[in-house]
Structure formats: structure tokens, C-alpha cells
Amino acid sequence: MKLSRRQVRDIALTINLEIPEAEIESVRLRLAGMLASMADIEHELGTAMDNTEPIPPVYPHDDFLE
Amino acid sequence: MEHTAQGSSDLFFLSAAEQGCLIGRRALSPVELVQAYLSRIERYDPVLRAYITVCGDEALAAARNAEREIVAGNRRGPLHGVVFGVKDQLRTCGVRTTVGSKIMADYIPDSDATVITRLKGAGAILIGKENLHEFGKGGTRVFTYGQPRNPWDPKRDPAGSSSGSGIAVAAGFSSASLGEDTGGSVRGPAAACGVVGMRPTFGRVSRSGSVMYGWTADTIGPLTRTVEDTALFLHAIAGHDILDPLSSRRPVPNYTAALRPGLKGMRLAVVKEMSQREGAHAEVLRAFEKALAVLRELGAEITEVSLPWTRHAVSLNGLSSDVDVASMYLPLLKTRWNDFDVGTRTRFAAALLVPASIYSRAMRGRAVVRRQILEALRDNDALLCPTGLTPPGIIENNHEHTIARPDSAQDLGLRAGTHPFAIANTPALALPMGFTQDGLPLSLQIAGRPFAEATVLRIGYAYEQATTWHTRHPDLDRTLSGFGGPAKIASEQTK
Numbered sequence: 050m051k052l053s054r055r056q057v058r059d060i061a062l063t064i065n066l067e068i069p070e071a072e073i074e075s076v077r078l079r080l081a082g083m084l085a086s087m088a089d090i091e092h093e094l095g096t097a098m099d100n101t102e103p104i105p106p107v108y109p110h111d112d113f114l115e
Numbered sequence: 116m117e118h119t120a121q122g123s124s125d126l127f128f129l130s131a132a133e134q135g136c137l138i139g140r141r142a143l144s145p146v147e148l149v150q151a152y153l154s155r156i157e158r159y160d161p162v163l164r165a166y167i168t169v170c171g172d173e174a175l176a177a178a179r180n181a182e183r184e185i186v187a188g189n190r191r192g193p194l195h196g197v198v199f200g201v202k203d204q205l206r207t208c209g210v211r212t213t214v215g216s217k218i219m220a221d222y223i224p225d226s227d228a229t230v231i232t233r234l235k236g237a238g239a240i241l242i243g244k245e246n247l248h249e250f251g252k253g254g255t256r257v258f259t260y261g262q263p264r265n266p267w268d269p270k271r272d273p274a275g276s277s278s279g280s281g282i283a284v285a286a287g288f289s290s291a292s293l294g295e296d297t298g299g300s301v302r303g304p305a306a307a308c309g310v311v312g313m314r315p316t317f318g319r320v321s322r323s324g325s326v327m328y329g330w331t332a333d334t335i336g337p338l339t340r341t342v343e344d345t346a347l348f349l350h351a352i353a354g355h356d357i358l359d360p361l362s363s364r365r366p367v368p369n370y371t372a373a374l375r376p377g378l379k380g381m382r383l384a385v386v387k388e389m390s391q392r393e394g395a396h397a398e399v400l401r402a403f404e405k406a407l408a409v410l411r412e413l414g415a416e417i418t419e420v421s422l423p424w425t426r427h428a429v430s431l432n433g434l435s436s437d438v439d440v441a442s443m444y445l446p447l448l449k450t451r452w453n454d455f456d457v458g459t460r461t462r463f464a465a466a467l468l469v470p471a472s473i474y475s476r477a478m479r480g481r482a483v484v485r486r487q488i489l490e491a492l493r494d495n496d497a498l499l500c501p502t503g504l505t506p507p508g509i510i511e512n513n514h515e516h517t518i519a520r521p522d523s524a525q526d527l528g529l530r531a532g533t534h535p536f537a538i539a540n541t542p543a544l545a546l547p548m549g550f551t552q553d554g555l556p557l558s559l560q561i562a563g564r565p566f567a568e569a570t571v572l573r574i575g576y577a578y579e580q581a582t583t584w585h586t587r588h589p590d591l592d593r594t595l596s597g598f599g600g601p602a603k604i605a606s607e608q609t610k
Contacts, residue, residue: 060468066449072461079465086430087473094424094483103478105331106485106540107317107361 052081126151127287128588131197131344134290138185138196145178145185145196145240148290152198152242156288159591162269162598164261165282167203167213169243174198177240184238193347195238197290202277203244204251204295205231205335206324214326215247215276217259218447218454228324229359230293230335230352237351242289245279251295251327252276252440254458262510265307266589267555269598271507274307276300280338281308286591291348292338297329297440298432299533301336302545302560306502309547309556309587311575312338313345314533316566317540318363320349321356328443329436330361331478332537341585342546342576346370349568365566373569374576379414381574382495387421389500389532396505402549402557403501406578410499413577420491420498424484428534431484434469434477435538441466481538488539492564497574502545502558503532536562544575547584556584 057077061068068076091098126148129137137143153171160166181196206212206224213219231241246263248255253275263278265271266286273282277294281304284292294301296314305312313336320335327333337348353367390403407417441463444455448467452460491498536543541562548559559578563571579585 057468061464064445064467066445066464066467067452068464069452072457072464075457075461076464076468079461080468083430083434083465083469084473086427087434087477090427090430090480091476094427094480097483098476098479101479101482101486103475103482105478106482106538107331 052077052084125287127155128340130341131290131339132193132341132347134197135193135195139190139193141185145181146175148196148198149174149178149240149242152288155286156243159286159595160288162264162595163266163282163286164246164258164263165279165286165288166200166243167215167246167260167279168211170210170241173210174240174242181238181240191236191238194234194351196240198240198242199234199291199293199348200243200245200280200283200289201231201241201293202247202251202280202295204247204326205293206326207231207241207244210244212244212326213260214251215249215255215259216455218451220259226324229321229356231324233352234293234348239351245277245283245292247278248276249456249459250440250444251297251300252437252459252462253298253300254462255456256458257456259456264510265507266591266594267309267507268553268594270509271555272307272510272513274303274507277304277338281305281310281312284308284310284338284340285589287588291340291344293335293348293352294338295325295327296334296336296537297327297332297436298429298537301338302502302533302543305338305545306558307507307556309550309558309584309589310338310340311342311345311544311546311585312336313349313544313568313571314537314542315349315353315568316363316542318361319353319542319566319568321352321354321359321362323356323358328440330439332432332436332540342544342572342579343371343374345544346374346572346576363566368569370569370572373573375573376577376580377414378410378574378577381415381497383410383415383417383497383499383574384420384491384495385417386425386491386498386500387419388423388425389535392504394504395501398551399501399504399506399557403559406548406559407499409578409581410574413581415574417499418495420495422487422491422535424487425535427480427484428538431477431480432534432538433466434473435481437462437466438469438474484535485539488535488541489564492541496563496570498562500532500560501548502560506551506555506557532560541565542568542571544571546575546579548582549584550587
């Protein structure tokens with residue numbers, strides 16, 4: 050995932066977050082890594098994801114009642 | 116080098132169940148027990164840094180009260196008089212709750228987290244607030260309240276984020292601890308420190324009163340020296356809480372009643388991708404094979420299952436839970452950027468910039484991976500793998516790197532052993548399964564169906580009773596001596 054420092058700085062400014070210049074690169078690398086991993090996940094699971102609702106698994110799991 | 120027990124009959128290394136029995140028979144005073152722990156903490160914790168705050172006076176007062184009640188014939192149960200610490204992410208009435216951050220250094224809550232209320236109600240005594248990665252997230256570079264160190268080798272990482280909770284139990288600084296697990300923060304430190312740790316099913320234990328914002332994955336679980344103790348502590352803290360709308364109304368089983376030797380009729384499956392990854396340490400793999408042999412001897416039928424999508428668990432947790440957590444810290448990041456640890460603030464900042472469309476897709480991805488794990492659990496009573504594929508690493512080498520190095524993917528994969536069961540929100544137990552030749556702890560992970568904690572504990576108990584790993588404890592005079600000697604301890608104590 051190509052992502053420039055300037056893009057990171059600009060996205061951060063949309064939520065009024067100013068990231069010090071010295072740490073922009075660290076944030077850029079982290080974010081680029083996260084987006085790259087998502088691209089990998091989309092490649093492998095994309096179709097299954099299209100057919101699955103994003104319901105958080107926080108409700109009682111009645112199908113596993115013992 | 117083997118660190119054998121320096122006398123597992125020592126008071127501070129007894130299990131909580133044993134301590135509770137002695138207290139019930141009036142063969143042990145809770146005051147004596149608290150004093151023994153305070154003495155050890157004073158001697159060794161200046162190096163190990165398990166605690167941020169020690170509640171010595173309050174603990175002694177509670178112990179005297181417990182003693183009075185027991186002498187009067189009013190013993191509350193098996194935990195009356197035993198001693199626990201909690202990750203400093205759980206609010207404690209009148210005791211500061213720092214969450215490992217200098218920003219929260221002066222925060223003193225006016226109420227207890229539900230789990231603490233329940234343990235106090237069971238008669239257990241709070242001895243202190245335990246060190247952690249800042250705000251309960253991994254990746255802290257500089258610990259505001261001191262670098263936590265592994266009691267088996269203080270150059271080594273005790274893992275996180277419930278670092279102090281693992282150290283305290285392993286080092287004999289408390290009978291048990293409570294930690295918090297979003298991706299592996301209970302099981303990781305339990306594994307690295309050679310103790311038992313459980314992530315319960317989401318909803319089994321109330322989250323009320325904890326400072327944590329990964330609302331779809333956060334759980335609170337015990338760290339103990341035995342599986343029986345985990346059963347006892349889980350029973351005490353589990354159950355519906357009106358203050359946590361996502362806590363389950365299901366009845367809480369008697370977990371200790373489920374503990375028995377033998378596994379005849381149990382179907383267990385080794386998760387191929389979580390047990391054979393490239394870069395796995397040979398001693399971990401050997402210990403795991405031996406653990407499987409023990410489980411077979413106990414009567415379990417063991418097969419293998421392939422769950423290839425579990426490799427995405429770390430990323431999916433980061434793209435969802437990290438975003439949830441980071442969003443709550445945006446106001447503080449805007450005003451107090453420099454007061455966050457550099458590892459925390461750059462991790463939070465990256466999470467804050469994840470587009471909503473990616474977050475939504477990641478939540479779908481979590482559901483897909485979860486479904487694969489649950490399908491495997493339909494045919495099997497539990498899934499097995501090593502908790503971690505490498506022994507505890509050197510602290511400096513374990514600092515989280517930005518994800519750009521060529522070996523990052525492998526690095527993440529080796530640390531991914533706990534995340535799949537976190538995003539699936541199933542119960543998972545980490546327990547000792549041996550030691551390396553250098554005396555570093557190794558850990559077995561057992562994951563079960565949602566709300567099947569009793570089954571997971573039964574398997575863990577049967578394995579534990581057939582092995583002796585849980586009877587070993589670090590000899591701190593020896594391990595800390597190698598780290599700098601008694602002089603180092605003494606000089607740290609004078610600081």
C-alpha cells in the first residue's frame with residue numbers, strides 16, 4: 050500500500066489531529082501495514098465477507114447452549 | 116539451567132485453594148499471608164515491577180477483618196482470606212487507577228469494578244494494582260511505572276498487556292490476579308510467566324468499572340498458579356451484571372465440580388496453522404508433542420483441523436478493536452500527545468486514520484474467521500495449540516516494530532496464537548506445558564465452545580494433574596542474582 054507522509058498528515062488533520070513531524074513516518078508505516086493486511090484479507094475472504102453481516106460477536110450464543 | 120521449586124510448600128507459592136483451606140481450618144492467618152506477600156513484594160518487586168500501587172495498609176486491615184469473621188464462624192467461602200492483585204485497568208475505590216499512563220497518575224475512582232466488588236464479597240483481599248502496557252494496549256516502549264520483568268529471567272519479557280498480573284502470580288506476590296484480555300493480554304503473560312490464565316467467553320464476566328474500550332473483544336479473566344484456582348476465581352467473578360448490558364444472563368456453573376482426571380470420550384483437535392508456523396521454536400514444538408501424548412494417555416481422541424483464516428486474526432483485531440479504543444483517546448491525543456508513550460500514541464494515531472469503510476469490512480472479516488473457528492468446535496470439544504510459538508524473548512528485542520520490516524509478517528504470525536480465539540470470543544485457557552533447557556516457561560492453549568469454560572477447565576485440569584510443570588516456581592534469589600545481584604535489589608529498594 051503506497052501512502053505518503055503528506056497523505057497521513059492530511060488525513061489526520063480531518064480529525065484535527067496534528068502528528069509531530071518526527072513521528073509521521075512511524076504512523077505512516079503502521080497505517081500502511083494495516084491497509085496492506087486488509088487488502089490481503091479482501092483477496093482471500095472478500096466473497097465470504099460480502100455474504101456476512103458485520104455483527105459483533107457480543108450476544109448470547111444460543112446455538113452452543115450446553 | 117533449571118530453576119526448581121525453592122520449596123513449593125512455601126506459603127506464598129501455595130495455590131489459592133490450598134491457602135483457603137488452611138485459612139478455613141484456622142491453620143493460616145490471612146494477616147500472616149498478606150504480610151508474607153508484602154515482604155516478598157518489598158524485596159523483589161523493585162526489580163520485577165509487577166505492581167504500580169501496593170495497598171499494604173488496606174490489605175492488612177482487610178486481612179484482620181477476614182480473620183475476625185472466620186474466627187467468629189462466618190467464613191464466606193474458599194476465597195475468604197486469600198490475596199489478589201488486579202491489572203491497573205480496573206477501577207478501585209479510593210485507590211488510584213493509572214491504566215499504566217502518566218496522564219492518569221492521579222485518578223482515584225470512587226467505586227470498584229464489578230469483578231473487584233465480587234471478589235471482595237467472596238472475602239478475597241486486594242493487595243495492589245498491577246503494572247501493564249499503557250492503556251492496556253501492547254507495544255509500550257517506556258513504562259511510566261517501571262519496566263516489568265520476567266521472574267524466570269529478568270532480561271526476558273513477561274509479555275503483556277497484563278504484564279504485572281502474570282509476574283505477581285509467578286513470583287509469589289499474590290494468590291492470584293485479574294487481567295484483561297482483548298487479543299491475548301491474559302494468556303500471553305500467563306504463558307510467558309509460567310502460570311495459568313483464562314480468557315472467558317465474552318459476556319461471561321462483567322466489564323463494568325474497567326477502563327477499556329475494545330467493546331467487542333474486551334474480557335476480564337483470572338491468572339493463577341493452578342487450574343483449580345482459575346475455576347474458583349472465575350466462579351467468583353462470573354455472571355450477569357446489570358451495569359454491563361452485554362453480560363450474559365446464563366447461570367454460572369460450578370466450575371470446580373467439573374474438574375476431574377481423565378479425558379475419555381473427549382474429542383480434541385490440533386489447529387494446524389497455529390501449531391506449525393515457520394519460525395516456531397523447536398523446544399515449543401517438542402513440548403507440544405509431549406503434551407498431546409499426555410492428553411492421549413488420558414483418553415482424549417486427538418485429530419488435526421485446518422483453520423487457515425486464523426492467520427488474519429491479528430490484523431482484524433487491530434483494524435477493529437484498536438480503532439474502537441483509539442477513538443476514545445482522540446481528545447487526549449490532541450492535547451497531551453507527548454504524555455503518551457511513543458509506542459502507544461503512534462499505534463493509536465494509525466488506528467484513528469483507518470477509514471470507516473475498512474473498519475466495517477474488518478468487522479465482516481472477523482465474523483468470517485469466527486465462523487470457521489466455531490465450525491471446528493461443532494465437531495470437537497476443544498482446540499489445541501501452543502499459546503506462543505516462541506519462548507519469552509529478550510525485552511529489547513520484543514519492542515513492537517512498525518509493520519514495515521521484511522520479517523514483520525512472520526513476527527506477527529508467531530505472536531498470533533492468542534488472537535483467533537479473541538476475535539471468535541470463545542473461552543481459552545493457557546497453562547504450563549514445560550520449560551526450555553534454559554528454564555523458560557512454555558504454554559499450552561485450550562480453546563472451547565462459547566460458554567464452555569467448564570469443559571476447557573476440565574481438560575486443563577486433567578493435563579495439569581498428569582504433569583508437574585505447575586509445581587515449579589522461579590527461585591528469585593537466583594534469577595535476580597544473575598540480573599544484577601542482591602546489591603542491585605538493595606540499591607533499587609533505596610531509590
